[in-house]
Each structure stands twice: as C-alpha cells, then as structure tokens.
Amino acid sequence: MTTTPAATNAVVVENVSLTYRTTFERVPTFKTALVRFGRGERAVKEVQAVQDVSFEVPHGNAIGIIGANGAGKSTLMRMIAGILPPTKGRIQVNGRVSTLLALGVGFNAALSGRENVVLGGLAAGLSRKEIQARYEEIADFAELGEFIDMPMRTYSSGMFQRLAFSVAVHMDPDILLIDEALSAGDAKFKQKAAAKMKDLVTNARTMFLVSHALSSVRDLCNDALWLHKGKLMMRGTPNEVIEAYNTFLKVGEDAFSLEDL
Numbered sequence: 001m002t003t004t005p006a007a008t009n010a011v012v013v014e015n016v017s018l019t020y021r022t023t024f025e026r027v028p029t030f031k032t033a034l035v036r037f038g039r040g041e042r043a044v045k046e047v048q049a050v051q052d053v054s055f056e057v058p059h060g061n062a063i064g065i066i067g068a069n070g071a072g073k074s075t076l077m078r079m080i081a082g083i084l085p086p087t088k089g090r091i092q093v094n095g096r097v098s099t100l101l102a103l104g105v106g107f108n109a110a111l112s113g114r115e116n117v118v119l120g121g122l123a124a125g126l127s128r129k130e131i132q133a134r135y136e137e138i139a140d141f142a143e144l145g146e147f148i149d150m151p152m153r154t155y156s157s158g159m160f161q162r163l164a165f166s167v168a169v170h171m172d173p174d175i176l177l178i179d180e181a182l183s184a185g186d187a188k189f190k191q192k193a194a195a196k197m198k199d200l201v202t203n204a205r206t207m208f209l210v211s212h213a214l215s216s217v218r219d220l221c222n223d224a225l226w227l228h229k230g231k232l233m234m235r236g237t238p239n240e241v242i243e244a245y246n247t248f249l250k251v252g253e254d255a256f257s258l259e260d261l
C-alpha cells in the first residue's frame with residue numbers, strides 16, 4: 001500500500017506569508033498634536049509577521065517553535081489553528097486540532113469554570129454527552145476545588161491556565177497547539193502538564209509547542225523550528241536548533257558589546 005504525503009503529515013505549510021495591516025493616527029510631535037487638537041495624520045503600518053515559510057510535520061511529532069519576541073511564532077500557530085487565514089500560501093491540516101493559544105481564548109470570564117468546560121468542549125466539536133463523560137477528568141486535572149463553580153473572573157491567572165490546559169488536552173486532539181502553556185502554572189502543575197503532554201505524544205498525537213523555555217522544548221519535543229523576523233531560520237532536532245539559536249543570540253550580544261566600545 002502506498003501512503004500519500006498528505007496522510008503521513010499532520011500539518012503541511014507551503015510558502016506561507018502573513019502581513020498585518022494596521023491603520024493608526026500618527027502624531028509627529030507633542031507640539032503639532034497641540035496645534036491640531038490631538039488629531040494626527042492617518043497612516044498605515046504593515047508588518048510582515050510570517051514570510052514565505054514552508055515545512056511539514058509528520059503525525060506523532062512533537063515540534064518546538066522557538067525564536068525572539070515578535071518572530072512570528074504565535075501568528076504561525078494562529079494560522080495552523082485556522083483562526084487567521086494566511087495572506088499567501090497554503091496550510092493543510094490533517095486531523096482534529098485542539099488549541100491552547102493565548103491564555104483562555106474562548107473562555108467567558110462571567111461564566112463558571114464548569115460552564116466554560118462545556119463551552120470549550122462544544123467549540124472543539126464534542127457532543128454534550130462526550131463532554132459529560134470527560135467532565136470529571138477535566139475538573140480533577142485542573143484541581144480547582146470549589147472554584148470550578150465560581151465565575152472565571154475570580155480565578156488567578158494560574159487557575160485560569162490550569163483549566164484552559166485541562167480542557168485542551170482532554171479534547172482527544174490529533175494535533176495539539178500549545179503557546180506558552182506553562183508560563184503561569186506553579187512548579188507542581190508544570191510537572192503534571194509536562195507529563196500529560198508526553199503522554200499525548202507517546203500516543204502518536206502531534207504537538208506544537210511555542211516556548212521561550214528552551215529546556216521545555218528539549219524535554220518535550222523531538223523536532224524543532226526556529227523563526228526569526230518572520231523567516232524560517234532552521235529546522236532540526238531540538239538540540240541542533242537550540243544550539244544554533246543560542247549561538248546566534250551570543251553573536252548578537254557580542255555585536256552589541258563591540259558597538260558599545
């Protein structure tokens with residue numbers, strides 16, 4: 001039997017670019033702003049957040065995405081999640097995606113944790129019955145105690161994140177997208193979350209992990225990709241890519257110190 005590349009790959013990204021266009025009022029100086037009574041001139045800013053990026057991720061891979069602030073990591077994840085359409089190029093996703101992107105996106109803070117679990121489940125395409133069957137497991141994993149019945153606006157950011165993580169990983173995703181999931185959890189939860197992610201990957205699920213914590217990428221991933229100013233700099237094993245990225249950062253530091261002289 002022959003398998004087509006589409007069936008062996010969870011995600012195929014082909015020559016993908018994304019440009020943000022933002023209109024804003026440019027106020028050149030404080031003095032002009034006073035003369036014009038605060039009205040500036042209308043300007044358009046374009047940011048090429050992702051530029052002609054191509055790669056394929058086979059099913060069962062855990063791929064870490066690293067890079068400096070503003071490199072385009074979250075933008076790429078949002079495109080893979082189907083939240084943002086690429087300006088150019090094509091993204092093919094084979095399987096059911098569950099996302100844990102910006103903290104608690106999709107949650108309604110006025111509703112209780114319990115109600116948000118149902119909302120999150122429905123948004124992920126589960127039936128009410130399926131959500132009910134998983135509810136206890138989701139609530140137990142998040143360890144919120146009585147807070148599960150309180151409005152989510154009363155949650156600390158760590159509690160918010162614990163529930164968001166628990167919902168995302170219990171949706172039985174083929175592809176799990178995680179953007180800085182572990183930044184707000186405490187040490188104990190971080191460990192538990194890492195174990196759960198390892199579990200998913202062992203079960204041949206595909207995972208994308210955006211992280212500034214390079215050690216998490218090293219521990220949890222078998223594949224890595226480095227973005228810089230929207231461009232794909234390198235693809236390889238976590239060790240190779242992290243080493244190249246660290247060298248790049250070091251060279252950058254040296255260049256600064258030379259300039260300072």
Ligand SMILES: Nc1ncnc2c1ncn2[C@@H]1O[C@H](COP(=O)(O)OP(=O)(O)OP(=O)(O)O)[C@@H](O)[C@H]1O
Nearest residue numbers: 020022047049067068069070071072073074075076
């Ligand atoms: N909604 C938006 N509108 C306009 N520009 C945006 C928007 N979101 C991101 N950008 C710009 O796109 C570029 C890439 O941003 P992105 O958030 O994808 O980077 P990132 O690698 O995830 O960064 P970080 O590590 O800081 O989270 C940045 O220059 C950012 O200013």
